[in-house]
Amino acid sequence: MNPARRLLKYLLVYKGRLVFAAVCGLGMTGCTLLMTLFTGWFLAACGDKDVASNWLVKFGVNHGLFAAHDARMALVWIVAGLLILIYLPKGLFSYVNAYLIASVTSRVGTDIRGDMYAHIHSLPMRYFHKSRIGDIMSRMGNDVYLIQSSSLVVTQAIDGPITIVGGLARMFWLSWQLTLLALICVPMMAVSIDRITKKIRPLTTITQESLADVNATIEESITGVRIIKSFGMEEHEVKRFNGVNTRSLMAVLRYWRRNALVLPFIDVMGGVATAFIIAIGGWMVVTNAISFSDLGQFAVLAFVVAGAAKQFGRLSVVYQQTVAAGERVFEVLDTRSDLPEKADGVVLKDVRGLVEFDDVHFEYNPGEAVLDGVSFSIQPGEAVAIVGPSGAGKSTIADLIPRFYDVTGGAILVEGHDIRDIKTASLRDQMAMVPQETILFSGTIAENIAYGRPGASMDEVMNVAQAANAHEFIVQFPNGYDTVLGERGVGLSGGQRQRISIARALLKNPKILILDEATSSLDAASEDVVQEALDRLMKGRSTLIIAHRLSTVKNADRILVMDQGRVLESGAFDELVGSGGMFAQLYRTQFRSQEASDVGAQSS
Template sequence: MSSSASQSSRHTATWPLVKRLAGSYLLPHRASLALALFMMTLDAAATGALAKLMEPMIDDIFTQQRASALWPVAGAVFAAFVVRGIAGYLHAVLLNRVGQRIVANVQSALFGHLMQADLAYFHANPSGNLISRLVNDVSLMRNAVAECLTGIGKSTLSLLILVGVMFHQDWGLSIIAFTAFPLAAFALARIGRRLRRVSARTQHELGVFATFLGQTFQGVRHVKAYGMEGHEVRRVDGMVEKLFSLTNKGFRTSAMLTPINEVVSGIAIVTVIVYGGMQVISGANSAGSLLSFITAFMLAFDPMKKLSKLNAQLQVGLAAAERVFEVLDTQPEIVERPDAAVLPRAVHDVRFQDVHFRYDGGREALDGLDLEVPAGRMVALVGASGAGKSTVLNLIPRFYDVIGGRVMVGGHDVRDLTLASLRANIAIVSQETALFDETVRANIAYGRADASEAEIVQAARDAAAHDFIMELPDGYDTMVGEQGVKLSGGQRQRIAIARAMLKNAPVLLLDEATSALDSESERAIQEALKRLQKGRTTLVIAHRLSTIIDADRIYVLENGKVVEWGTHAELIRHGGPYSRYHALQAGFERAAAG
């Protein structure tokens, strides 16, 4: 899933999108659709009957004054209205339920698909854009599908039956009345295509806007610290103005349907009045027959107008569906092989054999890397920023795939293992803590829903987090806020470490796990991590070299390659890059202490 979900330059034709929606999501609701179709047919037939009943009402009751026809015609009219009311309600409820269920299924499928996406996909597509597709686009799909399912079927059937009544009454007059409609249909089709393009651009800009808002709110501390409030307001003003322009353009485009409908209606009605009136005056037709025709014609205008508006709404919904399907059609690149093996839960070794890797379009982050983390041992990675340390950690749980060489866990190429079993053997604590707007308890137990209260508390104690948790307003039930905003950096880190401890995985990956802690907390955490590391395979990215003195092996990375490795004492004696890093850091620490 490496391609970006950016605004598509090409638009899928209407019919393939409609066919896909129908084929993939309508078929499971065949029974409800069949019953709704029957109710729509009754509704449309009752509407046609009302138009037809105008003829006996005028000719038999009003003109010939036949009293015997009064109650039967009145009863038939009342029955038609009752049938329309009941059938209209039932088919509307049935189709609305089907439409809402279809879009709910699409929304669930979209989120489920995104959860299977590669990490690279989320890096390539801003979160606001993806949220916009899940919320805004799916909402537009919901409106379009629910309204169009309910409206198009009923309006089409009503129109067909009413046109049938018109042709039954006077086929010549019907042909004359409909001469203007092909031109109107052509104009409406052009408007629909234009509206779809505008809607697609609007949804894209909404995604950009949502991304910007998310980034600004998360970085509001920096905005205020640098006095950039005015700058951010001006940026938002520009985006809001662009959205205003697009939405206004979309409304103007859809509003063009009204004058087209009214002009066509006026032409058709005048034609019917003049031509039909001349027939009645000459005696070629009765007044009742003409009124029945005019009634059917007037009633037919309502579904015709609705169909034109529904077409506009359908085009907006299809533009949203196109964006949703674009995400659903993007397949992940990190996939399991059909014969993938299950990695048993055990203390495994980790090996990199001539590993090459690069991020999209960049230079090689790892260039022929070879390293080994023996089972049950602690190995540390040291190097300047950009040396490839975090990339090494990302390749072990297979967040990315190598472009050359092999990453081995327990003697297996990670590409030959099921993702679930591989990641179940690995616990990660990163310098970037990921907490959810949930309770402290839920954040610690994330990934271990079956964990007992005693296990959660013990994990917190081991991470030196229990004491500060008990001082929170609601203890373990305290909500931590978005990204743990209600906690300090050190507190967030200790919650993340407690989560890893609770997982109790045999392979432990620590990415500068104590970087956000003060010295006192760091000492407590280091003691806890030493207990956790016993009997486990541990790979550590070190920020403070003093924390890895006891590592069984230290690898020094530069430009994606191992330039030296050994124990702390061996590397100090060697006098290479590690020795220089150590001397430099020791100098800074002495200066800070002085």
Template sequence: MNSLFGSIIQIILIYYYLFGIDVNLTFISLITIPFVFVINYFFMKKIHPINSAIRERYGRLNATLQQNIVGMSVVRIFTNEPFELKNFEEVNNTFLNANMEEVKLRAIFRPFTGFLLGLGTALLYWFGSGEVIRNTLSLGSLLLFSQYISMLTLPVRFVSILINLYSRAMAGAKRVFEIIDSKAEIEDKPDAIQLPTIRGEVRFSDVTFEYIKDRPVLKDINFLVKPGETIAILGATGSGKSSLIYLIPRFYDIIKGTITIDDYPIKDVTLKSLRNKVGIVLQDIFLFSTTIKENIAFGQPDATTEKIINVAKLAQAHEFIMSFPEGYDTLVGERGVTLSGGQRQRIAIARTLLRDPRILILDDSTSFVDTKTEHEIQKALDELRKDRTTFVITQRLSTIKNADRIIVLDNGKIEEIGTHKELLKLRGIYSQIYATQFAPKEELLVPGEQKNSGGRKE
């Protein structure tokens, strides 16, 4: 911007001196200048959509490249290198073609600017030489005039270049402003209040939720979770397990019903105060490309080293962290690539525990650990659950059996809710899941045999 203003001021000052030398010659030199700006105006109109296309295709090229780098192992496993290479070449060619269009357009318009500036200089010498011959203008004044015109060429060309750069910048800025100006799907109400210290009671009342209009994922969900209870959520893929727990921190808004925490409707409290009370360990773990210590302290950057170590011990992460030469200062790489799946999940658990949330959500958080480590984590989490309301999505039998209650979802509805023993006696969906995935068949024959034998005592 400073360069643009500098060039404009330089042009104004040069013409100020030119008018002082010879008014007629100055007007002659001005004849071609308007044409220069007219050509640049049409050039900008033509090149703006091309620059927009370049930015869009550049984004697509980067996305394709990143996808292939991140998914390199999958590509290799399926020997799909030729297809991905062809796909990349196609995307790269569309980017190349857009750039070639810009180069061709610039090659057409840019010479016109030089031609018009040269034409102005030629007109200057033509009329100026006539005035020198007629002794109405000295040769020195003509040469000085010519020198000023030469000085004018550079700022005029620079302004022309800036117009092109401006077009590119606006094309990129358009995409940025689209994101900045996009309205958040979930926002605080104007009169939202801070959620105070909570006990952890969670109530769902007639809750219905959908991602796509008229296609509900959850229908008429009703349950009450008391403070400190552990609730295991079970169901087939697509039954709505993750959707259910993600409604608690308001990742999505329900279309019907009410969700309350300690009788506070979650829509009436600020998102920040709500999410500060809810700790989540997601199934898809994301770690930042920094140290283990900084990843654990992500939610509390001012946490002391002692607190970080304590939560790492509770998450059974301290031992493997200390096995690294740099310990807690070990860099984990992009998305934690240098760590195993189980190690990443234990760091994620430690990160959540450091915030000391009153409500804990574990989305299959022990899915990547072995039985021994899962047992150790389970022992630590048992202690932590004493003062926390906990929701667990898992396929681990030990976690399910240790839950205070189990919610069984099927096709977006709660089909069964109760303890492990209560649900086994119902001989419903949970009983079927337990029989096929967890227990020997003989274990389920006992209730049936007792019923058939006329209610014999257990």
């Protein structure tokens, strides 16, 4: 469906309000046309025409309100009074109309943003690797705002045609010859406006894209401010931003060079038409083919109609840019999930915690194998550790279990069901993850811990914080659990954040626990305490532990040694050390030196 029709669907949700706004628009137009009629009377009273035929004058004279010889002055007074009378309802109509239209377009903007937000959260992980956050934000902000600010279009689309038709009808009635003459310019005007505004849509797209670039650059540099500062790259970043900012300005200027053409074009055409009306109309008055007051009224009407036509020209510009913004919005809304969910998917109940990898192959980018035939299982209640060099594919395995991505070969089974057959929400309900990078949200520490279970009581939050060895440092803050964290948890150390993250996972009380370097930011002493908590936590659950530290994997039931997307060895700690394979080698080089330093740290 084309973007204009889809936007219309959003608009039509508010049919009632729109109809009411249209009625008010009609009222405004009626008032305007009446005013032109009164102007005609006024001109007649002042000058050239016998006013005795005017029905108001007849009414006044017949009812003895004024004498026939006072009729002209009486009509002037009447017109002045009527003008005041007519402005009051016109103001009221105008107020209600403007408010209703703004309320509809603002609601439409809010609806679209809401739909986009919900849709983005339904999209798989892969989408977020491909898209820039600043671009998504710009579409939700700037493009939706552009759509929203098109309230002008809606207003004019409703009462513009009414004004034009009504005005023209009256003009025809006054002098059809002059009206036809005035209309000569219309086809030329329509063709040229069409040609000018056709370019508006692509130009708007370019403008919005460059604005998204600006947003994305700001977003990236603020997120990376620590790196920028540490490398002294402020100047470089400012230069980079200026480049993007200037490109955006150029795009906007190109757009405005086109946009600004529209109204002068209409003005010039209108000027030509006015010249015709003056020349021919003047000649008609001189030759008594039309009265002066009729010509005056005709001229006022022509102004009103030309004003409405001018707005129509603006409307075609706004229409084009709204559609351009709509296209960018619908691009997001049309992104399909590549993790299809089965309608009759399995809902997991009474899970014991069996996880199986059956010859799993996986690639992020086609042709680049990251996992190459991985098979293992985690029996209910078992703790399985994965070790291996950086880039081996450990975190990838962790991400595949909650189905952040689909495998490209083989299968992952939970409780014997292929996870592609399980309702994703139900699958993820069974597990908690302590990821390699801790993300905290703006909010209090308590809220952050309760994230996975919003209804949790304060006691429960404190219990898990104690278990995660976080309680001590939390209560040292003046506001304790109510300490507000910044967007990225600024104000907490890496180890403190990790402990909040562990507490969060503990509170969810899952059957399957995934720990990706969960204790990597802790010093040896803190790690021992958290490790104790984790050991307690791991009881009765299936756990996948990814770790570099010996102490973390030593107690695991089984250790898998990975390299380059394959499991090379597996077995218990002592078995692997004794076998003299890759693990034994890793143990000798990495773990032994670590153990020595851990021991050193403890004894010092």
